[in-house]
Amino acid sequence: MAFTDDYDFDLLKNEAENLVIREMEVQLKAEPKSMCRCNECIVDIAAIALNTIKPLYRFSILGTLYASQAMNEKTYAESVKNAVAQAIKKVKKNPAHD
Numbered sequence: 150m151a152f153t154d155d156y157d158f159d160l161l162k163n164e165a166e167n168l169v170i171r172e173m174e175v176q177l178k179a180e181p182k183s184m185c186r187c188n189e190c191i192v193d194i195a196a197i198a199l200n201t202i203k204p205l206y207r208f209s210i211l212g213t214l215y216a217s218q219a220m221n222e223k224t225y226a227e228s229v230k231n232a233v234a235q236a237i238k239k240v241k242k243n244p245a246h247d
């Protein structure tokens with residue numbers, strides 16, 4: 150049996166993903182309509198933002214408690230906001246496609 154067959158790693162979840170996606174939704178509302186919002190650009194923004202912040206892995210059966218606590222930490226919330234703002238700026242200037 151392979152190691153990955155013995156254990157269920159699907160229970161691992163990077164809660165930072167949800168936080169970044171929620172923050173993107175808020176910030177993109179303020180961006181001009183001319184900005185490309187195709188799937189490629191949107192997912193690119195999420196990837197760039199997620200690569201710049203500290204991951205927030207949790208064991209999914211523990212629920213969202215960990216994430217909501219992290220969001221109360223001002224520094225983590227700030228880092229999510231900044232990472233999303235920077236990622237939007239980057240992709241707006243330089244989309245992943247022509």
Ligand SMILES: [Zn+2]
Pocket residue numbers: 185186187188189190191244245246
């Ligand atoms: Zn695009």
